[in-house]
Amino acid sequence: MTIQTLHTGIDTIWVVLTAAMIILMEGGFALLEAGFVRHKNNVNIIMKVFADITIGTLCFYLIGFGLMYGKDAYGLIGTNGFMIKGDLSHLNFLISTDTFWLFQAAFVIAVISIVSGAVAERINFRAYILYAVLMTIFIYPVAGHWVWGGGWLGRLGMQDFAGSGVIHALGGFSALAAAMFIGPRKGKFTPQGMSTVSLPSNLPLASVGAFLLWFGWFGFNAGSTLSATDARIGHIAIVTMLSAASGGATAMLFTLFRYKRSDAPSVINGSLAGLVGITAGCAFVSDASAIVIGVVSGLVMLLATHWLEIKQIDDPVGAFPVHAASGIWGTIAVGLFATDNGFFTTGSWHLLGVQLLGLLVLCTWGFVLTWLSLKFIQLWIPVRSTEEEEEVGLDISYHGMVAAFQEQEFIKYESNYLHYKED
Structure with missing residues (x-):
């Protein structure tokens, strides 16, 4: 056995294990969302997660992976690699293409699960399945190609190590479009515009879901090295932990001093916001910067939650505040805090400008394509459940x-x- 063969084998084990950790996050999504919604909709939450992981996987295998990682055409789209076939030597990884596909499939499942929570308790299940198909074969893969697959944003220098922008900001704005398109749950807002309380069915269940997501996030971030011998793994893990802790602590202390009680859903989402915020820069920022990123992630999550209430947009699990708002901040934070080319660390504006451009494109793409997708689906079947x-x-x-x-x-x-x- 050669050193090269041993190296490849170790990297393969690492990527498969971290992919499995990310797939386990679907259990986290299921428990988190089921805990946040009412009992009468718990099974529906679970079935949507199973739709994500079954139909989403097959669609990404058949079409999505090729559009995302196939040979680039004009910086816009991949043109081969469908069903993992054809010449994919341009990917240039030590691990096999099959191994790389598994890791990326775990990512695409997570993207569609973000949208699931925002439309909980009122989306037609058949319409959701059709939307999951469109997200996993086209909306996410095309945007992912622009940044990670050799497309034009990646060529400009956009940095998004594990997906604050590509996965979370895009998924969060897709969730916002879906929530606005489908409208609030019956009775969520009074005729005077006041929000009514919809109590979570099981907060302990939701907290276990958050812990599973937290666990899987180490695979999400550290696994994106695609190599078990990458010296950055330890650093990526610690900044992931610090940002998550900072986001949760910020939400805990803010609600404690602002409302004289520490709000459990806010603390849960604050920790997740910290995880989302660090995802783009986990390989590029220092420990101290990770704490700052986590603190701001928790705050922007709380502000975005308040904004949704003002705008009477119903998002039962906080998908937009956690993923979109914190994803935007996390992607911008790379341009501010990156040890190479960050504005605060080197005085350079270039990376920050590219990050802002990339965010504008990704968020607009996710919102507009989701809205158009739902309009298209509405032509065939109702998107919303009946009263x-x-x-x-x-x-x-x-x-x-x-x-x-x-x-x-x-x-x-x-x-x-x-x-x-x-x-």
Whole structure:
């Protein structure tokens, strides 16, 4: 066995393991979102996550990967590599193309899951499946090609190590477009524009989901080295931890002093915001910068949450504040704090300007293409569930069951289910 063969084998194990960690994050998404929504929609949340991981994987294999990482055409799109076939030597990795595909498939699953939470409790399940297809075969892969696949933004020098912009800002603005298109849940806002409280069904479940996401994020960020022998892995891991802790601590202390109570959903989302914020710069910034990035991520998440309430946009799990707002900040932070070419560290404006341009393009692309996709789907099937489906709950309406119930609730459940089926 040669040193090169051993090196390739170790890198392959590393990438497969970190890909598995990222795929496990889908369990985190499922628990987090199920905990934040009402009981009658828990099964629907789980089924949307399964749609992400099943249909999304197949679509990315058939078409998405080729558009994202195939041979570049004019800096805009990949032209080969569909079903991982053809000449992909331009990728120039030590690991096999199959291994690289698995890691990237884990990323595309995460993108569509961001949108899932923003439209929770009121999207037609069939419409969601169609949107998942469009996101994973076209919307995300094309944008990803521009930055990571040899496209024009990458050539300009945009730096996004693991996806604050490509995954989170794009996914967050896609979520915003979907939430605005589909409208708020029935009764979420009063005629006077006041927001009503919709209590989470299970905050301990949501917190476990957040911890699973936190765990998987080490694979998300450190795994993006694509090499087990990359000396940056330890640093990437520690700045990931510091930013997550800073984001959660900021939300905890802010709500404690502002409202005289520490708000659990805000703390959960604050930690996730810190993770999103550091994702772009985890290989480029110092420990101290990571703490600053985490603190600001927590604050912008809180501000974005308040902005949604003012604009009467219903986002049950905080997908836009966590992913879009913090993703924007994290991508900008690279231009400010990067040890090479950062404005605060070197005085150079170039990288910051490229980051801002890239964000404008990615956010606009995600928002506009999602809106157009939903308009297209609306031509064939309703995007939103009916009032009756929403009232009964999407679990019974689309899946014919509920997540859990006490024995004394069985007769009530059976009666509602049979009544709905008869109608």
